[in-house]
Amino acid sequence: MSDGDEGAGRTRTDPPKRKDARRNKEALLDAAAAVFVRSGVDAPVRDIAAEAGVGLGTIYRHFPTRADLIIAVYRHQVDACADAGPALLASSATPYAALREWINLFVDFLVTKHGLAAVLQSDNAGFDTLHAYFLDRLVPVCTRLLEAAAAAGEIGSDIAGYELMRGVGNLCIGADNDLRYDARRLVELLVGGLRRPH
Amino acid sequence: MSDGDEGAGRTRTDPPKRKDARRNKEALLDAAAAVFVRSGVDAPVRDIAAEAGVGLGTIYRHFPTRADLIIAVYRHQVDACADAGPALLASSATPYAALREWINLFVDFLVTKHGLAAVLQSDNAGFDTLHAYFLDRLVPVCTRLLEAAAAAGEIGSDIAGYELMRGVGNLCIGADNDLRYDARRLVELLVGGLRRPH
Amino acid sequence: MSDGDEGAGRTRTDPPKRKDARRNKEALLDAAAAVFVRSGVDAPVRDIAAEAGVGLGTIYRHFPTRADLIIAVYRHQVDACADAGPALLASSATPYAALREWINLFVDFLVTKHGLAAVLQSDNAGFDTLHAYFLDRLVPVCTRLLEAAAAAGEIGSDIAGYELMRGVGNLCIGADNDLRYDARRLVELLVGGLRRPH
Amino acid sequence: MSDGDEGAGRTRTDPPKRKDARRNKEALLDAAAAVFVRSGVDAPVRDIAAEAGVGLGTIYRHFPTRADLIIAVYRHQVDACADAGPALLASSATPYAALREWINLFVDFLVTKHGLAAVLQSDNAGFDTLHAYFLDRLVPVCTRLLEAAAAAGEIGSDIAGYELMRGVGNLCIGADNDLRYDARRLVELLVGGLRRPH
DNA sequence: TATGAATGAGCGTTCATTCAT
């Protein structure tokens, strides 16, 4: 459920040698995460290789494109965010409350990733995979929450999940590095703006 | 009011040759504007020089940093936007209505400038001047409108002009090139979220 | 007659496991042949390994250099070509006719091997083995045919087998991919040029 | 007539500054020629820059593609070769004799250029300009000579100028570095093969 | 013996910036 490359039965069938590669891959993920924090997700491939203490080719082997690496680094958190949607819907007082909380989770995720929000809106080909993954995982969840809130009459129905996600994502751009700018507050306003004027 | 490099008394002290330089500078502005539309504000310096039919050095002479050039290109429009604030406050039904309309002006400005919104949040040193100019001109106007609306009890008072500007700017990032994303709608939601729940 | 690495008495001394290795080697040859057709003889080693379903190291074990692999792949055909020389000499009306036909066989061979002709003339060290094998097998045959034709007075005697082979090989470079270039026709002219002006 | 960038009246109209660039460009041509001799025309761009003592960008400025550089280096000689065609036709005893001599010139040119012959047949995109230049300049000349010889009944008419040039070019591949291979002799045979059997 | 993960030299290319003319 969390690594993607290997199926559930991995432990039994994988060749023993895989252990090394796995260690290396994880070292790579750690290193990439560290570099992403330090220099943003656009950091030179070489920096990540150096941080991980591996060769350049090793990165390309494991993650043919930069997007693949970013996805791998943040996969767990994105998945967790996606999983949280239905859970919140079940546990919250109202669908709108669930939506708010869920958006908060998403913001928490983005704000702590230096530059990730910015790359999410880049029309740069080569990030298509990254776009696709984020959209595939999160937009349906957001859409579901919006529909529920609309059905409950709490909000209007004129905004799509995709558009809201993009808006929230954009609001998180540059949220670190600027103490005068609190993305969370802005997002709250945005979500507040959804509420139906009763 | 429009050139910035020269003080008010310019006409008296300038050497006669200045006319050429001025012509050059204006050609540069036109060219830069054209290139910005075509390729965004990150276009290679060379392209702008080529479009203007001047040398590379000439650009650096007039506009030491890219930000200086961007400012110069959009100065009139930014100034117009700034000037519109008080006017709208005077002519609109309520301060909040003025705020909404003014924000719309700002969005109109940003959305039509390929990539300008993105550069506004870049923490890239070298855009400091650009930041500063935008903030100096527009934040006070925005603050003024916010205060008026807050004084009228139409909105809460927990948001600063700077923060709102940044949020709106962010929402405009990537607004072209994506038909499924309408920055204006998102901004409306954001501004709507300001309204005090009475 | 076909494996080359092992001497005539091989069957007696080999360890029992050898059968696996042999199967592997043959799979490798088939795979290489397929890849050579598809991408030329300069295809990345990886592609061949992938096609064969074996590891990279296996290829290097069996064929330390690319030339070794190329030789192995085309050995049968080269041998057949070499064997055809004496046969044609015996069956043709005149030695010169035999020479012409034999050269045609060689051209047929080269033209169908994407890029082989080009590599034959490369002075790239590491193709020495390839050169050597081709020369060892074919040059004597060509020389023999030339001598017979010279002895019959059909051609002059001022060209060496090596030189003619090289010339023919060169004429075949790039013969695919260009409809306006027919290597066979050029080779016919070249061979025609040998004929003694009576 | 020889430099291409500048028209005939260059000396009068060029800005004075051009002198430096011209010196540099010529140094570049010299350096490239030297490196081409040493390492072939596929030599790394960096090597040429180092040899010339200039920066990498300078090469790209003057010669955006490698083909442009090769053309520039050999332009004079190619032009001279093209110009020699009509002259030989006028001065030789017969058209066929002119053709033979002209082909010899072309061979002389190619054989002394390490690797140039090889690149001429490469279907590598990016050498299109080079191909085009060679074909544009030389094929018509060759065609003209062939036609004259055919009209004089000295040769058949079943070969196109393009095909002959390609054949001759191919025969010249790898002609240096191999004392046992004399491209000139092979080409003579090829051209000899054209002669009509009367 | 077989594997394929790892390496890293090497390449082409771009572009902001400097500075001689």
Added chain:
DNA sequence: AATGAATGAACGCTCATTCAT
């Protein structure tokens, strides 16, 4: 004042080859 030639750091990427498992 204006030019634009020159620079070279930096980057993404490929692939032959080695070697631990």
